[in-house]
Amino acid sequence: MSEAQFARWVELVRRRTGMQLAPERKSFLVTSLAARMRELGCEDYDAYYALLTEGPRGAVEWALLVDRLTVHETRFFRHRPSFALIRERLLPQAPVPEALQPYRLQVWSIGCATGEEAYSLAIAIDEHLSRLGGRYYFGVTATDISLSALATARRGRYPGKRLDRVSPDQRARYFRRVAPDTWEVVPELRKRVCFAQLNVLDLARAPLAPMDLIFCQNVLIYFDRAQREAVLAEVVRRLAPGGMLVLGPGELVGWRHPELERVHYPDTLAFRRVARAGGGAA
Structure with missing residues (x-):
């Protein structure tokens, strides 16, 4: 060439x-x-x-x-500190009062590849909320540009090496063995996750409701800084007031947005959308 x-x-x-x-x-x-x-x-x-x-x-x-x-190699709970951040800084730490139930959470996994990230989010959220008790509802919208990756994600079957960071309790609860070295996500968890094709360059046309959590890791590395900032500008538009944006550490050093405040947590890069004093997003 x-x-x-x-x-x-x-x-x-x-x-x-x-x-x-x-x-x-x-x-x-x-x-x-x-x-x-x-x-x-x-x-x-x-x-x-x-x-x-x-x-x-x-x-x-x-x-x-x-x-x-596009690179699809990934695993469950790939970046553990980001999931610890979600459990400790986004999800409720005490049972939700009955009057506020069901607790609701809408999540978006951008660049979900073959689905491990999206299912990891669903596991972390379901595990945490079920421990608190009470009624809750959450859904994960997972998008990627690759149709074949999305087909794998929808099947929800993975080799054992992809589950090396899944705890024994999580494996027993959220997976079932379907072959000597193949594990399948249980239907109860799969129904929490919706997979769809989406190019990050087309986010302006994405018909998505405001999200409480947007998880975008190992996606921005493919773009130059101007493109990264343009993509994130569209992402922020779809973040609900009080919602959290979680990026990969080091993916966009020094980035600031007037509607976001930094959420400080070890080895993570995260932001929360602030609200105006009079109500609504900043």
Whole structure:
């Protein structure tokens, strides 16, 4: 692949997904393209580029290629401090008064990949609220650009190595073994999570209600700073007053937003949406 071809592909990926492919990732791009081109019997980068940019067939092929360009390797409770933060600083610490029940919580997992993050959020929330007792309702909306990743997430089946940070009690309560090294999320938890395809560049068109918790980790690393700030501006619009935004530590150093205040907790990057003195979001 020539430098001119690489630049052309980088621009296509950036325009359609927002992902920034640095020069040092050229080998990654070449490998990903080559694998798909071999399956199609296509030997020319320019011919494959033309295929991707022509009509309905190109749209279908692009969806398949995106799966090669996005990273899906993850695990349950990948960043433990963020889940401790949610339990200690967002969720109630005492039983909710009967008059305020059912306690309700709406959660959004952005860039959910194959679902481990979304199910981890559901486990952490259900486990905490069930200990407090009383009536409660929560739902997790989980979005990703990859259709194949979302299909895996909806199935809710994972190899044992993905569950290495799941406690024995959590495994017994929220999973069932369906093969020697395969575990399935129980239906009661799966029904709490709704998976949908969404490109983070299209957040302005996302029909989402205000969220009490937005979890966005290992997504912004693919974008330059200007894009990260633009994405977060749309994310904040969908955060309810008092709601919490949890990012990956170090993903956006020095970022500030006039409607957010920093939530300080060890090894985390989180913010809470403040409200005006007269009521409503700031």
